[in-house]
Amino acid sequence: METVKKIAVVRANALGDFIFVLPALRALKETFPGAEIVYLGKPWHQEFLKERPVPIDRVVVVPPYPGVGAAYDYQRDEAQLDQFFAEMQAEAFDLAFQFHGGGGNSNPFTKRLGAKKSIGLQAAGAPPLDINVPYIMYFSEPMRYLEVVSKAGARTAFVEPEFETIPSDLDELKTIIPNYQSKKFVVIHPGATDLRRRWSPENFAAVADFLIEAGFTVIVTGSDWEREVTDAVIKNMAQKKHVLNFCGKVSLAGLTGLLSVSKLLISNDTGPLHLARALKTPTVATYWCGNIITSAPFTITLNRTLLSWMIVCPVCDKTITGPASEQNDKDCKHEISFVDGISIEQVKIAAFDLLQQSEEWPKEAEQLPVSPSNYI
Structure with a gap:
């Protein structure tokens, strides 16, 4: 050329x-x-x-x-x-x-x-x-x-997305939590544009309580338009006095900085998840089965992906993903979770697995069994 x-x-x-x-x-x-x-x-x-x-x-x-x-x-x-x-x-x-x-x-x-x-x-x-x-x-x-x-002859050996931070990404976190370096953050992001990809707030709340009891500082994140779901997570928590609510409080740059220093992100399939994976922050994600084909991570060392195989709407009985489902997807307007078949225990075990692997899990905290059978 x-x-x-x-x-x-x-x-x-x-x-x-x-x-x-x-x-x-x-x-x-x-x-x-x-x-x-x-x-x-x-x-x-x-x-x-x-x-x-x-x-x-x-x-x-x-x-x-x-x-x-x-x-x-x-x-x-x-x-x-x-x-x-x-x-x-x-x-x-x-x-x-x-x-x-x-x-x-x-x-x-x-x-x-x-x-x-x-x-x-x-x-x-x-x-x-x-x-x-x-x-x-x-x-x-x-x-x-x-x-x-x-098609233009362009090639690279780096096929997995990678993203770097810049020093100013941490400015907002330093302002909100001046001693942030002494904290062990786990971020929970319960939102997603498609409501069918959202794991229920009650589920995220149970996992947040589990992590706070283990000694981690849990931060719930979201954009302003996701405030309803972030508030629902916190409302359902037993440890709500100890969670930090960052919904609408940080810019995208601030979120980048937060994710870069966090020990783990637990999220639905949405933008902050993919940003965290590009930053090489460990992640646990709930996924609808069709989306795993388009946006699965290429590596598993830092990532655990839990799948829901639900493809039929329980309200209208339409198959809304897979071959020949495009019109059904348009016709089905029921905004219910298609990923709630993933259990709270599965997410807890995946989080424990990654935090133990990185030696961040406290020895005195509850120890969970981890085996290949724990993952879908």
């Missing part, structure tokens, strides 16, 4: 989505070290990634565009978009990568950037790019994007 001087990457979505593309971004930087990588994302990308050691040189915020950084039914501002695309075409990108789903909306967006060559994902019926990789829903997310960049 001829000399590549500037690369556009389209990926304007959430935290976990960004973590999944880190190996592909690294492959691009390693393969084209002289090229400028321009990430087309959301305002939070621009704020959070500034001055961080990531394989991105610049973030450009995408204006609201249906299906790319905005709801599909969002009313387009054509004048704003015309100006944006004129600016992007003036960048003279050599390559533009579409990492933003099946391409129904994002492929026309990517083509309009005017790059010499466009490469990305294409679902059935989506408009094509110059080079296309089939978008199949049930496939590993990090590997999906590594395959896309491989």
Whole structure:
């Protein structure tokens, strides 16, 4: 391939989505070290990634565009978009990568950037790019994007997402807990965008009590919009006076710092889980079986993933994941947990296993049996 001087990457979505593309971004930087990588994302990308050691040189915020950084039914501002695309075409990108789903909306967006060559994902019926990789829903997310960049010859030996902290990430924690270095933190994150992926607050509460009784400082985290579920966890705790509620109290940078010094994160399948895994913080996660195909960790030393095999809604009896289930998934509106089949004991044992492995579990605390049979 001829000399590549500037690369556009389209990926304007959430935290976990960004973590999944880190190996592909690294492959691009390693393969084209002289090229400028321009990430087309959301305002939070621009704020959070500034001055961080990531394989991105610049973030450009995408204006609201249906299906790319905005709801599909969002009313387009054509004048704003015309100006944006004129600016992007003036960048003279050599390559533009579409990492933003099946391409129904994002492929026309990517083509309009005017790059010499466009490469990305294409679902059935989506408009094509110059080079296309089939978008199949049930496939590993990090590997999906590594395959896309491989079409331009990009390779890396680092296929697992990795993320580094910067010193300022700890500023908020230092302010809230000045003596944070003397604490043994375990973070519990009970939220998730999809309510069906949420383990019940009562379950998280029982695990939090167990860890506090063992001597750990438990912190419950969440965004402002997750306050209802974080409050429910604390309400159901016997040790509620000893838990720290960080819901809405720290920025994404502050959460990064907290996770980096925590002994363990216990979470649903959601963005902070994937951030913690990229930081190499030990994690215990509850997973709906379909999601394990797309976002499973590549290593197990620091990660325990507990699976729920429930795929039929107990209210409407619709099968909402698996082959030919797309319409059922849209029809089923019942916001009930599909992961509550994972027991409290399973999560306790997984947490104990990881904390004992890292020699953080107190000898005087309750000892639990650990064997392969404890895991799904």
